[in-house]
Each structure stands twice: as C-alpha cells, then as structure tokens.
Amino acid sequence: MKLKTKLYAAIFSTLCMGLHANTIISNEKLTLNKGSFKLECMSCHRTVEKNFKKRKLIGEHEKLTVNHGKMWCFSCHDETDRNKLKLIDGSLVDSKDAVQVCAQCHGVVKRDWDAGVHGKRTGNWNGEKNILACIKCHDPHQPPFQPMKPFSPPRNRFGPIKKAVHNNAHH
Amino acid sequence: MCEDKENKVDKAFESVTRRDFIKGVSGALASTAALGAAMTPALDMGKDLSWDEFYQQHYQELTVEQKEKIFKRIEQKVKTDYGVDNANVQDPLPQLGVEFAYALNLSKCIGCRGCEKACSKENNSDRASGMSNIRVLELDKGSINLEKSSQSYNPETVPQEGKYYMPIQCHQCQNAPCVKVCPVQATWQEKDGIVVVDYNWCIGCRYCEAACPYYARRFNFTTPEIPAEEINPDMGYLSNRPRPKGVVEKCTFCLHRTRNGKYPACLEACPTGSRKFGNILDPESEINYIIKNKRVFVLKEELNTQPRFYYFFD
Secondary structure (H helix, E strand, O other): OHHHHHHHHHHHHHHHHHHOOOEEEOOOOOEEEEOOEEEEOHHHHOOOOOOOOOOOOOHHHOOOOOOOOOOOHHHHEOOOOOOOEEOOOOOEEOHHHHHHHHHOOOHHHHHHHHHOOOOOEEEEOOOOEEEOOHHHHOEOOEOOOOOEOOOOOOOOOOOOOOOOOOOOOOO | OHHHHHHHHHHHHHHOOHHHHHHHHHHHHHHHHHHHHHHHHHHHHHHHOOHHHHOOOOHHHOOHHHHHHHHHHHHHHHHHHHOOOOOEEEOOOOOOOOOEEEEEEOOOOOOOOHHHHHHHHHOOOOOOOOOOOOEEEEEEOOOOOHHHOEOOOOOOOEOOOOEEEEEEOOOOOOOOHHHHHOOOOOEEEOOOOOEEEOOOOOOOOOHHHHHOOOOOOEEOOOOOOOOHHHOOOEEEOOOOOOOOOOOEEOOOOOHHHHOOOEOOHHHHHOOOOOEEEEEOOOOOOHHHHHHHHOEEEOOOHHHOOOOOEEEEEO
16 A cells, blocks of 8 residues: 555655645645646545655655654644644634634644734724734744844945945845 | 324235235135134035925924925925825824833744834835834843844844744833933923924934833934835824934834834734734723733833833733
C-alpha cells in the first residue's frame, strides 16, 4: 500500500507539477490551485492511504515544512474530508473559519485578537476595519514570523548629501 | 567772522589729500560690496518666497478665507516645484471628545523598518537624505540605554539573535518640552493631543530638536526632493505638505488621515501588527484595552513629559 501511495505521488508530481509550475494551496478554501485548474483535496486523497505518522512529505506537499509543536496533519485537518478542518469536538469548519481551530489552544491570543490588540487591522480607527485572521499573517504549519530582510537604513547625515537621489526611492 | 569761516572751509578741503580721498572711496566701495554679498541669501530667498507668504499670519490667527487662499497657494507651489497637479491641501480639525494615543508592542516588532519607509512616503519627506519621522532602534535584549542603540543596523535578516527593536517617533507629550522652548510659538499642542508645527512660522532655530528627549524632530537642511510620482497628494497644512528648507518637521500621527478616521500610515505598514492606535477617551477602544490589560511603560518617564505613546509587552 505504501508503494501505491508513492506511485500516485510520483505520477501526480511528474505529470501535473511538470505542466503547471505554480502550485498554490489556497487559504480561503482548501483547494490546490494549479494555474487555472482548481483541485479539491479529496480528488487525490480519496485514493491515497491515510497515514498518521510524522514523516517527510512528498508530492504536492513536498515543500511544506511542518513545525508547529507536536502537531501533525490530522491535528487540524479532517482525515475523511480533507477540504475541511476539524475541531476537537469533531465538528468540521471551513478554512475561512480557521480562527476557531487556532483558538482551541491559543485562547489568550484569541482574547487579545477579539479586542483588536493582537494582530493587524487596517482601515479606520473609529469605523470600518479590515481585520486580518490568524492565517493571513501566520503560516499555520510554521506559525512564528519568519526572519525577513529589513529595509535600507537611513542615510548618514554627516557630509554632503548626494544628489543621486532615487536609488532608494523605487522600492 | 566771515573770513574765519572761509579759512576753516579751505582748511577742511586742504586736509583731504589725494591719498585720503582714494582710501575713502575704495573703503566705501568695499563696504557696499560686502553688504551686497551679505544680502545675497536674502535676495535669493525671493525666488522661493512670495510677498503673500512673507506676510502670512500665524496659523492660529488665520480666518477660514485666509486659510483657503493659502491652501490654494501651496497647491500651486507644489505644482511648480514638483510637477504634481492633483495636490489637495486640507486642514482637518481636531474632533470633539477625541484624544489620540499610540501603543507599540515591543514583543512583536521585528525591526523591518516598514514603518520608517511608509512614514517617509506618506509624509512627503525628503528622499535625498532619507528623512523619516520614525527611527527604528536596535538594542541588546535586557538593556534600554538608547545611547547604545543602533539606528543603522543592516543584517541580512531581522530579527537578530539577542536583539530587540524599538521604533521611536514623536510621543505627542502632554507636557511637551519642544513646545516650551519654541521662541516664536511656531509649535503647539492641538486639542486632540497632537503637537503640530506651522512650517510657515518656524524660524529654524532647532531649539525644539535639542529639547526633545525622543529624537523626534527633524530639520530640513535642504528643500525636500521628492520624485513627482511619489508625492502623496492628500496633504494636511499642519502635517504632510512639502516643507520648505530650514524648518523643523515631526510626526503628527498622520493627522490628515487620523482626523478623518483612518489609521496612521506606519500602523498600516507594520507586517506584525505591533502598532495600535486609537482614542484614549473611548473606553471601548483598542488603546484603552492595552492600558488596562497589558504591561505598559512610557519612555524616559522620569522627565515628566507624559507621552501619549506607550510601549507594551505580552
């Protein structure tokens, strides 16, 4: 059976991934976007054996790093309907409601998020706001903020100011 | 008597020798030239400064009609100086029952300088000197000595191990030292707590810059250079209109945005959501929640500046 899984993964990755290089796993709804094609999770996983073990992922999930404590796929994803996430009580939710899944462990953060103190908000301070959900900023598979390149430091004030201005302007 | 007088006049003329005459004339010429040289900056000023601008009253003494006229003049000047047609100078007034406050989560800030760049862009700051009203300081974990902080850190990635990052900008102090030292009252605190500068009244003495314990004020050594495509056309008279050379500028919590209900530009640019802003008089506001529930501190509390800018942890 394991061989069968590997075979499917191999066929899938060579045929499909070769044809459509840009693979995006959408956050809004759990789908696999390959160019203009949208694939439901279950279109592959119907045939692939369930595997609860921690292992190196292959195929479409080859590039996915999972580093979220002791969590593994089925901690959040439902094993029978992969298009859904599951809560601890067994009820299923869409990925747009992923906040509920996160809040099961991160209750204190959720409380702050509800108050508008954790997380990013844009728009109006006294009106309509665009409130970003957990997975808009955090990768659920690897939640801490990844290190990033800082913008260029401010220029030294001493000495003549260079007239060649716009090298920094077109960021 | 008459003869005496004539003798005196003769004598007076006799005493002027040819040498003395040349000396006197050349001295007079030299002093005229020196005066001319000394006046050159003043004459040059005429190129940038119109009579209307020169005789403009202090902001707080202007009538609505005068303001309208001034805003039109500034829009025209932006057009000639920067080649931008759509500049719109506004003067949103403080809202009743609103006092702004800012809070910054030091546990979340990663030091990316996103706020610094967004500030520069939003506020039409000089691009040549890379001016911004925000400085992001890098400090060693466990220390809070700003003298030992670095503003010019530039590693491959941030945050660096063992460091933390503290963005610093105008704290809009309730007891603002910068306002007290201004000899011409070109800077004052508005009803909603924002400390503003009338750039047309500022004489550029930089006392305020020296008085500010938060390094929040910046001086325009040159006329700001901004490429036309980067000009932000939504301008506030007291905030982000392009400043002339020789005046001080500062953070105004983006009053042209915030008095119209929007969040400041630095807050919207922050990728980590470290920055929080709102009305401290509103008990339901985010900022009020932070002050009630988080570990909050103000910088250099011992100076009794009473900032409206709070740092917090979680």
